[in-house]
Structure formats: C-alpha cells, structure tokens
Amino acid sequence: MADVLSPALQDRPAPDKVPDVHISIRNVEKVYRSQRGSVVALENVSLDVAKGEFVSILGPSGCGKSTLLKCIAGLEPLSGGEIFVGRQRVAEPPKDLGVVFQRDILFDWRTTLDNVLVTVEFLGLKRRDYEARARSLLATYGLAGYENRYPWELSGGQRQRVAICRAMVHDPQFLLMDEPFGALDALTRDELNLELQNRWFADRKTIIFITHGISEAVFLSDRVIVMGRNPGRIIADVKIDLPRPRGVAVRDTAAFTAYTGRLRAIMDDANAGITHAGVLS
Numbered sequence: 001m002a003d004v005l006s007p008a009l010q011d012r013p014a015p016d017k018v019p020d021v022h023i024s025i026r027n028v029e030k031v032y033r034s035q036r037g038s039v040v041a042l043e044n045v046s047l048d049v050a051k052g053e054f055v056s057i058l059g060p061s062g063c064g065k066s067t068l069l070k071c072i073a074g075l076e077p078l079s080g081g082e083i084f085v086g087r088q089r090v091a092e093p094p095k096d097l098g099v100v101f102q103r104d105i106l107f108d109w110r111t112t113l114d115n116v117l118v119t120v121e122f123l124g125l126k127r128r129d130y131e132a133r134a135r136s137l138l139a140t141y142g143l144a145g146y147e148n149r150y151p152w153e154l155s156g157g158q159r160q161r162v163a164i165c166r167a168m169v170h171d172p173q174f175l176l177m178d179e180p181f182g183a184l185d186a187l188t189r190d191e192l193n194l195e196l197q198n199r200w201f202a203d204r205k206t207i208i209f210i211t212h213g214i215s216e217a218v219f220l221s222d223r224v225i226v227m228g229r230n231p232g233r234i235i236a237d238v239k240i241d242l243p244r245p246r247g248v249a250v251r252d253t254a255a256f257t258a259y260t261g262r263l264r265a266i267m268d269d270a271n272a273g274i275t276h277a278g279v280l281s
C-alpha cells in the first residue's frame with residue numbers, strides 16, 4: 001500500500017477509447033443552490049471504474065457520497081464535468097442500471113414478486129419476459145415461497161433482499177448501492193455481505209457501493225474510495241488485494257486488519273478536515 005500520486009484523469013484517453021472502463025467520472029462539480037445560499041457538494045471529482053469492478057465509497061456524513069451516486073444515476077444534473085457509463089454520456093437515468101437505496105422503498109400494496117417486477121414495468125418491458133428471472137432471483141436470495149407475501153410480512157433483511165432483486169431483475173450491467181445494509185442488524189448485514197459478494201463473484205456486474213462501514217467496504221471491494229468534505233472530493237483510492245471469494249474468516253487475517261486500520265486513519269483525517277496530497281494505491 002505505497003502512497004503514490006495517481007495520473008490526472010483529465011490526461012487519460014476518452015472513455016470510449018478505453019475498453020475496460022465502465023463508468024468514467026470526469027472533473028465533476030455539483031453545487032446545490034437555494035435561497036439560503038450555495039453548497040458545493042462535489043468539487044473536481046474524477047474516478048474510473050472498470051467493467052466488473054466492485055468499488056466502495058467511504059466518507060464522513062455530508063461529503064457528497066449520495067450526491068455522486070445520484071449524478072451517476074442521472075437523477076441530479078451536474079454543475080460541471082461529465083460522466084460516462086459505457087460509451088454513453090449520462091444525461092438521464094441509464095437503462096442498464098440498477099439502484100438500491102438505504103431504505104428499501106417497497107410498495108406496501110404489492111406482493112414481493114410484483115415489487116421486483118416494478119422495474120420491468122417502469123422501463124416499459126414485457127412483464128412475462130422477466131417473471132421467470134424474478135422468481136429465480138428471489139430463490140437465489142432465499143425468498144422462494146415468499147413471492148405472494150406483502151412487504152409488511154417480511155423482515156428488514158428480507159425486504160432489502162427484495163430491493164436487490166428489483167434492482168437486478170432487468171439484468172443491468174451496473175449497480176449503484178447507497179448504504180443498502182445500513183439499517184440492518186450486524187448478523188443480517190454479514191449474511192447479506194456474503195450473499196452479495198458471492199453473487200458478484202458469479203455475475204461480475206460493475207458495482208459502486210456506498211457505506212459507512214470500513215470492514216464492510218474492505219470485505220466487499222476491489223477498491224475503496226475515501227471522500228472528504230467541504231467541499232466533497234476524493235481523498236484516497238485504496239486497492240484491496242485480498243483473494244476471492246472471501247469468507248468471513250478473512251476478517252481475522254493480518255492483511256484485512258491492515259486495510260481497515262489504514263482506512264480508519266484516512267477516515268479520521270477526513271473527519272478532521274485534513275487533506276491528503278495524493279491518492280493511495
């Protein structure tokens with residue numbers, strides 16, 4: 001984990017000239033303006049995510065993690081810079097995208113299966129073409145037999161599994177996850193981390209995962225990005241070089257502890273407002 005300066009992203013070739021870059025965030029600025037003044041939520045944020053890569057974003061509250069995610073998802077207009085998903089410059093929500101939010105936002109009047117198929121309806125796709133996949137995804141996430149239950153009949157962990165199935169039902173190539181397990185108890189969170197990792201290992205979707213959990217980020221990720229605040233910006237980019245697939249026992253290894261220790265120190269600096277001159281690799 002040597003400290004090295006990364007090459008300036010603006011000096012790299014255009015995203016459509018780099019075949020394995022899936023998401024390219026280039027010099028992104030986001031300013032929220034209101035009658036009470038302006039908030040610079042993101043300043044000069046640049047990040048490339050490769051196809052099939054699992055990248056987590058850590059950072060103190062208010063550093064712009066959710067804003068960045070909404071910009072990638074085409075849900076917030078940029079104040080500057082540009083974002084590419086594949087060869088497409090993001091101007092509206094990309095179809096090839098699944099999003100999971102911290103709160104599952106299931107519709108109470110819809111069954112589990114109908115909640116999963118919401119995405120298909122929203123995208124104007126034919127429900128019958130996706131029903132078998134929806135059932136199979138639910139089975140993969142341990143929800144076979146729950147297809148006709150309503151959200152209020154499910155536990156928090158089960159609801160979040162439904163939300164993940166809903167994000168994946170149209171087989172998108174990339175997933176954005178905003179603290180999807182933040183509201184769950186530690187045991188359920190561990191279980192879902194393991195499931196997500198195994199699923200990712202099989203599918204190799206490109207995933208950007210926001211979390212406050214350092215251990216969760218190290219466990220799941222190929223790289224962990226740390227953001228600082230005022231203004232929101234990237235202060236570190238740490239490659240997690242641990243063998244895959246990872247079992248829970250990896251957390252007891254010295255290498256894992258070294259990563260969490262290093263990231264905790266960077267997070268402490270971020271909380272204290274200390275700026276890192278370079279980017280870690």
Ligand SMILES: Nc1ncnc2c1ncn2[C@@H]1O[C@H](COP(=O)(O)OP(=O)(O)OP(=O)(O)O)[C@@H](O)[C@H]1O
Nearest residue numbers: 032034039041059060061062063064065066067068
């Ligand atoms: N719609 C908005 N209008 C004005 N300011 C906003 C808006 N949304 C977010 N902000 C501000 O932008 C900054 C970044 O917010 P954001 O929600 O992206 O941070 P975050 O890192 O996701 O925080 P948390 O970890 O607490 O969820 C904060 O200062 C926040 O107050």
